[in-house]
Amino acid sequence: MRLCVIGAGYVGLVTAACFAEMGNQVVCVERDRQRLARLQRGECPIHEPGLDALLKAQLASGQLSFTEALENGVAQADVAFIAVGTPSQEDGSADLGHVLAVADALGQLLVRPCLVVNKSTVPVGTCEQVAWRILQGLKARGLKVSVTVASNPEFLKEGSAIDDFMRPDRIVLGCDDPHATALLQRLYTPFVRNHDRVLLMTPRAAEFSKYAANAFLATKISFINELAGLCARLDVDIEQVRRGIGSDTRIGTHFIYAGCGYGGSCFPKDVRALIHTARAADYPTAILDAVQARNALQKTLLFQALVQHFGGFVQGRVVGLWGLAFKPGTDDLREAPSLVLIEALLAAGARVQATDPAALEGVAQRYPEAVASGRLRLSGNPYGCAEGADALVLVTEWKQYRQPDWPRLRGLMRMPVVFDGRNIYDPGELSPLGFLYHGIGRPVAGHCKVTAA
Ligand SMILES: NC(=O)c1ccc[n+]([C@@H]2O[C@H](COP(=O)([O-])OP(=O)(O)OC[C@H]3O[C@@H](n4cnc5c(N)ncnc54)[C@H](O)[C@@H]3O)[C@@H](O)[C@H]2O)c1
CATH class of the missing domain: 3.40.50.720 (NAD(P)-binding Rossmann-like Domain)
Structure with a gap:
């Protein structure tokens, strides 16, 4: 397939390189000129095991190319992935500025049918906003081009991103259109050959699933950290307790390591954004508030x-x-x-x-x-x-x-x-x-x- 990936950050680069490796023709669009220049020279701008070699190989084979011009990226694309940042705003909400700017630009540029897939982590309802913005642009240009917007949140982990993308635990596809869903299922087939790990749902459910996953993992970490503080007062070693509870399959061994707090580009901002979403819906979030407060303390x-x-x-x-x-x-x-x-x-x-x-x-x-x-x-x-x-x-x-x-x-x-x-x-x-x-x-x-x- 001919793909366009918009944004060459951790998610965009891994997505572009892995799809290219599977034989797709991928154009990756990056607006940061310094980053773009490095990528075009074959230099990987981030440290991610295996990514450098994969990018070099795909560039050399011609399956992958980089451009600053979105019009070049989408000119031939069957599917366009949005993988731009959604950082926290001051009030904790997700800043959708980059995502919506891409939607506006697509409304100005699309001339042929295209499936737009959002990979960025965004609040419930963003797919609808993106679709509306693209349609406004097309309408203003007097064009009747069919555009579907789907949600496909990304669950890769930095440090093992290539492996996670190539062998995903699950692929969440939020899409209301059966043809678009079938196209995405086909695109992901090489990544799920052994098991059917594609989960189909509405775009809103897919958007929410990403926040729910990160909020749950952050909760596990803050939970064990809170207990660790109590252990310290009771002369108990949390490491022994961790082993004691992790062997219970209902609890599991992952994300119950006590430590000096979680960071990164996802957990803190996604917990904040989910709390903000709940506030806007006038819904209390005692657990999420505590997760966040415990982490700040930690x-x-x-x-x-x-x-x-x-x-x-x-x-x-x-x-x-x-x-x-x-x-x-x-x-x-x-x-x-x-x-x-x-x-x-x-x-x-x-x-x-x-x-x-x-x-x-x-x-x-x-x-x-x-x-x-x-x-x-x-x-x-x-x-x-x-x-x-x-x-x-x-x-x-x-x-x-x-x-x-x-x-x-x-x-x-x-x-x-x-x-x-x-x-x-x-x-x-x-x-x-x-x-x-x-x-x-x-x-x-x-x-x-x-x-x-
Ligand atoms: N980093 C992770 O581990 C991870 C994992 C899963 C999901 N996510 C989500 O994926 C999204 C992207 O995360 P990231 O860490 O890759 O972000 P990032 O900040 O590393 O990269 C985003 C890239 O997009 C580029 N960009 C922004 N606007 C653009 C535009 N209009 N045209 C072209 N390029 C543009 C930026 O210059 C930047 O290089 C976020 O919503 C994040 O929450 C991240």
């Missing part, structure tokens, strides 16, 4: 624990940070817990030595003054970050931080103190090596003679 816990550990004297302390991206496998820093910690530490006068396998450039761009003054040192070497540190904080659980050389770290650090924001280390291993260990919702383990500055 992001401050590591700083609070450091302050307590240093007896209130943070100024001049050297803190090593491992992991800055909001999760492993990506360079995405949107709403990352690491940023809350960095800002609190810098404001309190600490010196921060931070590392990450993919997100250093993004952090340097966010804090140019702190970097220039040396208050924030960024390095690709985790051991370098621990040198002279009064504490080491694990924020993002990249694989490369899972089994460090503890004796080496012990020799490098000024004080052998570890704050484990993701509970990936074994306190029973660290304390005999002379480390003081703090987890999230776990008893403090080990001893370290620390004096307040």
Whole structure:
């Protein structure tokens, strides 16, 4: 099929590359010229395992191309996917500006029948708005072109996006038109050869399903984080409790890891948008409000624990940070817990030595003054970050931080103190090596003679 994908972000790029890989002819439209230039040169602008190679291969084969001009993208397209951002507005609602601008542009440009499919995460009723805007444009031009708008929310996870797209748990298709539904089912056939994982529903139900999924996952995380806080007071290790409950298939093992809060481009903004939708419908959301409040609190816990550990004297302390991206496998820093910690530490006068396998450039761009003054040192070497540190904080659980050389770290650090924001280390291993260990919702383990500055 001939496809157009509008927006070359995490979702658009993965969608374009994967559909091209299956033999479709894909034109991807991106309006950011810098990003576009990189893509046209065959450079992948984001860190996503496997994406770079896939893009290069599809560009070389001619199955995929990039353009700034939407008219080129849709000129021949049978299906046009909208994959532009829907960031939070100040009131928490989803900003539909990019999506609706695309709808207006399509109304001005379409000259032949086209199935428009929205992949962006949008509130219930947006498909109808998009369809109305396109039709207004067509009408103004005196054209009678058949246009159907469907909802196909994306469920990929950054860090495993290609795999998720190629082998989806499910494909949600919200479409009222049987011909359009059949076309989309055909397009997705190669991705669901072994199991029928295509779920058909109305566009409104599809739009709501995406928010429901993210809100549920965020709820699991905030739930376990709330219990972790209680565990800490009762001298119980949340890790043992996690294992104790995760073995129950009704609960499951996923998303019940206590930690320093969720971030990213989806959970925080989608929970906010769902709350906003509920407010507009005059419907109370006690659970979602609590999920959000717990997460905001959770992001401050590591700083609070450091302050307590240093007896209130943070100024001049050297803190090593491992992991800055909001999760492993990506360079995405949107709403990352690491940023809350960095800002609190810098404001309190600490010196921060931070590392990450993919997100250093993004952090340097966010804090140019702190970097220039040396208050924030960024390095690709985790051991370098621990040198002279009064504490080491694990924020993002990249694989490369899972089994460090503890004796080496012990020799490098000024004080052998570890704050484990993701509970990936074994306190029973660290304390005999002379480390003081703090987890999230776990008893403090080990001893370290620390004096307040
Ligand atoms: N990132 C994820 O993991 C993920 C997963 C599932 C769903 N989503 C949803 O998918 C949507 C896109 O997310 P993302 O993370 O890929 O966003 P993104 O911000 O990374 O990318 C959006 C891209 O669209 C481009 N763009 C905006 N307006 C355009 C226009 N008129 N023409 C051409 N290009 C345009 C931007 O320049 C940008 O490169 C959002 O609604 C998001 O909530 C994201």
